[in-house]
Amino acid sequence: VLFYRDLLQRCQEIGVETAFLEVKATLIKGKVEDQASQREHRVQEILEEIIRPATREEMPQRAELCRQALELVERERNPVLWALLQFKWACSLALSPRRAEAENQELAIAGYEAALEVLTRESMPVDWATVQMNLATAYTYRTSGDREENLERAIAGHEAALEVRT
Numbered sequence: 067v068l069f070y071r072d073l074l075q076r077c078q079e080i081g082v083e084t085a086f087l088e089v090k091a092t093l094i095k096g097k098v099e100d101q102a103s104q105r106e107h108r109v110q111e112i113l114e115e116i117i118r119p120a121t122r123e124e125m126p127q128r129a130e131l132c133r134q135a136l137e138l139v140e141r142e143r144n145p146v147l148w149a150l151l152q153f154k155w156a157c158s159l160a161l162s163p164r165r166a167e168a169e170n171q172e173l174a175i176a177g178y179e180a181a182l183e184v185l186t187r188e189s190m191p192v193d194w195a196t197v198q199m200n201l202a203t204a205y206t207y208r209t210s211g212d213r214e215e216n217l218e219r220a221i222a223g224h225e226a227a228l229e230v231r232t
């Protein structure tokens with residue numbers, strides 16, 4: 067009853083069309099907020115799942131969960147969470163029983179490199195070093211590309227990480 071009384075009053079104040087546009091805008095805003103809430107809830111569920119220990123055989127499912135979370139988390143809105151999800155995704159691919167597959171290796175490297183765009187040495191040195199070490203390890207086992215160049219990248223990555231970790 068109050069809603070209709072308020073709507074009638076708004077119609078008298080600003081006109082029927084404008085009052086109904088306000089109602090529509092309010093409903094759309096509520097829907098958007100509800101969708102954001104659902105998205106946040108799903109991200110929370112995924113985070114709870116991926117922080118639990120997992121076996122090597124579970125890594126493909128873990129990688130898929132990370133991928134799903136990355137679809138829900140916007141880098142611009144939450145860069146650190148986005149970067150940590152990139153890192154977890156890359157680790158899951160690297161630890162997967164299928165890690166020797168060239169595609170998984172390349173995706174893992176791309177995930178580590180994406181994480182490093184946000185987790186910089188200046189802003190988060192320990193996390194940066196951890197990602198560097200994992201990236202270096204991925205280059206060590208990389209089967210595509212020039213073997214010597216891969217090993218040089220691996221050595222450089224480990225050395226850079228050691229500058230922070232020692």
